[in-house]
Each structure stands twice: as structure tokens, then as C-alpha cells.
Amino acid sequence: MDMSETVSRLAQRKAKRRQEILQAAAQLFSQRGYDATTADAIAEVVHLTKSALYTYVGSKEEIAVLLLEQVVEQLLHNAREIESEPVSPVDKLYRLIVRHVEVIGHHPASSLLFLHSEHILSAAQYPRLYALRDQYEALIRQWIAEGKAAGIFDVRDVRIAGWLMLGSLNWVIRWFSPQGTLSTESIGHEYARILLRGLSSEKKEQQQEEA
Amino acid sequence: MDMSETVSRLAQRKAKRRQEILQAAAQLFSQRGYDATTADAIAEVVHLTKSALYTYVGSKEEIAVLLLEQVVEQLLHNAREIESEPVSPVDKLYRLIVRHVEVIGHHPASSLLFLHSEHILSAAQYPRLYALRDQYEALIRQWIAEGKAAGIFDVRDVRIAGWLMLGSLNWVIRWFSPQGTLSTESIGHEYARILLRGLSSEKKEQQQEEA
Numbered sequence: 001m002d003m004s005e006t007v008s009r010l011a012q013r014k015a016k017r018r019q020e021i022l023q024a025a026a027q028l029f030s031q032r033g034y035d036a037t038t039a040d041a042i043a044e045v046v047h048l049t050k051s052a053l054y055t056y057v058g059s060k061e062e063i064a065v066l067l068l069e070q071v072v073e074q075l076l077h078n079a080r081e082i083e084s085e086p087v088s089p090v091d092k093l094y095r096l097i098v099r100h101v102e103v104i105g106h107h108p109a110s111s112l113l114f115l116h117s118e119h120i121l122s123a124a125q126y127p128r129l130y131a132l133r134d135q136y137e138a139l140i141r142q143w144i145a146e147g148k149a150a151g152i153f154d155v156r157d158v159r160i161a162g163w164l165m166l167g168s169l170n171w172v173i174r175w176f177s178p179q180g181t182l183s184t185e186s187i188g189h190e191y192a193r194i195l196l197r198g199l200s201s202e203k204k205e206q207q208q209e210e211a
Numbered sequence: 212m213d214m215s216e217t218v219s220r221l222a223q224r225k226a227k228r229r230q231e232i233l234q235a236a237a238q239l240f241s242q243r244g245y246d247a248t249t250a251d252a253i254a255e256v257v258h259l260t261k262s263a264l265y266t267y268v269g270s271k272e273e274i275a276v277l278l279l280e281q282v283v284e285q286l287l288h289n290a291r292e293i294e295s296e297p298v299s300p301v302d303k304l305y306r307l308i309v310r311h312v313e314v315i316g317h318h319p320a321s322s323l324l325f326l327h328s329e330h331i332l333s334a335a336q337y338p339r340l341y342a343l344r345d346q347y348e349a350l351i352r353q354w355i356a357e358g359k360a361a362g363i364f365d366v367r368d369v370r371i372a373g374w375l376m377l378g379s380l381n382w383v384i385r386w387f388s389p390q391g392t393l394s395t396e397s398i399g400h401e402y403a404r405i406l407l408r409g410l411s412s413e414k415k416e417q418q419q420e421e422a
Contacts (some may be wrong), residue, residue: 032349033331035246035331042230051306077384092366097353114325120244121244146302155405156397156401157393157401159403160393160398161405163379163382163383164379164402164405164406165375165379166382167217167378167379167381167382167385168374168375168379168382170382171374171375171377171378171381171382172374174378174380175374182371183247186368187371190366190367190368190371190375191375194366194372194375194410195375195409197408197409197411198406198407198408198409198410199409200403200408202408204354208383
């Protein structure tokens, strides 16, 4: 085993450990709340001393940012995949809405952080997190604008329509329960149906019917 | 001046002082965040010692609950007023949406609390706050259900539609700026337009056109 192999194995082990810490922290954050969770408590769950914990992650705040980045990266990855599909803005947004709810449903603890700690994590301190979020928002606005330009959507202000959509989606974190009777899939499709009918130009539909 | 007059004046003065404390606290919460605001800081702004502050309010948490109650009471007051109007479910919800955004715009500091501290204030500890919120949500669901029963709305699950609506509305707190170019009025009307078109049954509209 040469030197570079050793380094790579060490890096892998470190990355794995880091991921374990992130998951443990996410659990604690969602059970006790972000503010009530101490670095000591996180260290205890993963059987590390606090100083050993800090060789993997910088601080409790950094853990929160890493967790949030993973969620937003997943959302953005989906959005870029959808962007490359040769479908209409309506279909792009439909798919994005369904997958947004799916991502939230699969990362409930990290998603909750977004509601409860975003005010602590300022854009100036964590430019990468906010840049990812802005790219996601920008794609949504772009598709709404494309639909508006094509006469498919009837919206006065693309920003307002984008905020309405994202706000309703992010609020799902607040009431969704993985133990409940509603699946993320059924929520996603119902949201997509309501939100896209809400954006759609009625005139356009009439024109299509007349044509 | 008899005894009862003196008592009533004292009560009035106390209520006024209490309101001053609430307003000062709301300002601090929105500037520094709920968690970073101490009872000492609130006492300082209203020129009281901390122990004098506690003769007016029980704790920082109680201040937050009182502020939130005032906002939810205002929302519920509006909803009940609208409920008494002899108009269709569509018009009731339209008015409610416009007034919801208006209330948020007039109480930005208290409304922000709703996003940042609701997880600290549990339903078990503050049943009155949550009862008010539930009554508000119940009226919205009732109107959606009425519209659904009348065939005006096409929704599969009244709860999902209600959450979508309330989520998008509450998220306005997150991005609205009183210094920005958008007025609460224009936001409210655009939200109402998009959300109600989203709920509306297309079939019904077609039937009406055909009739």
C-alpha cells in the first residue's frame, strides 16, 4: 500500500465520520431544537470528546450549514436535471414541485433547520449556502418568466409568483409528518396541481379550446 | 376620586406600560433575534430594572406569546368579520388573503417571531395561542370545504389546500420588506388571484361558460 492510498483511505474514513456527525446532529436538532443542542451533546452521541469532534467539524453552526447545504444541493441537482429536459415550463415546474416535497420528506431534520435557524446563519457568513439557494430560486423564476413570455402563465410579478410557490413548499416542513397518512408523493402532486393551475393563464386555455 | 376610579386608572397605566414593553421587545426580537434578546435588554429599553419588568410580564417567553396572540387575534377578528359577510367562499378567501398579508405587513416584528420561535412555544404550554391559530385555520378549511361542496373548488384534500394557502401567506414574513417596492396590497391581491385560481375547478368554469 503506497502513501497516496493511505491518504485516500484516511480521507474516506474522515468523510464517513463527518457524515455520521452530521446525521447525529440533525437528529438532535430536530428533537431538541437547534438552540438547545450543544456541541457536547453531539459529541456524546457519536462517542467523541468535544475536542475530537472539532477535528471533523468547525462548530455547531458549521454543522447546521453543512446539513442545509446538502439539502439545497440536492434540490439544485434536481432542478438542473429538470432544466435539461425538453419539456414546457409547466412540466418543469410540476416536476420540481413534486421533487421538492420528496427531498423535504427525506430530510425532515435538516429541512426543519431551514425554518428554525436560517436567521442565525447570515448570507454574509455563509455565502456558499445562499448562492446555492439563489441559484435554485433563479431557475424557478426563469421557468415562470418563460411561461409568462409564452402566454402560458398569467402573473404580474415573477418574483411574487416564485415566492408564493417556494413559501408554500417550504412550509410543508412545518406540518408534514413521516408517520402521517399523507405521502410526500400525494402532497407533491396536489401542490403541483394547485400551484400550476394558479399560475396558468385562463385566456390561453380558452384560446386553445377555441383553436 | 373614589377607590374604584383609582384602581381603574392604575390598571390603565399598567396596560399601557405592558404594551410599551411588548413593542420594545418586538423591536429587539426582530433586530437581534429572539434567542439573542435578553430580559435585561428589554428592561433597559423601557427604562426599568429587570425585577420591575417582571411586575408587568412573566418572562421573555410570555412576551413572545403575548405578541403572537395579538397578531393571531387580529387575523381571527378579520376572519370572523369576513365569515359574517354574505359572499361566496371564493370572495371570503380572497378577502382573507388580502387582509392576512396586510396584518403581517403591519406587524413585521411580531410576525417574524412566528417563524423563529414557534418551536420553542409548545402547544401544551400555550394552549390559548394554539387555540386561536386552530380557529383561524378551521375557518379557512371550512370555506375551502364549502367551495368544494359547491363544485367551485377542485381540491382532493381540504387540509392540503389549507396548508398550501397558509404556508405561502406565512412565508411572506420571510421576504417582505416594508422598505421595498412592493406594497402589502399588491402582494395580497396577487396572492389571492393565484391561490384562488389554483383552487378553482376548471370544469365548473367550463360549465358556466356552456350555460
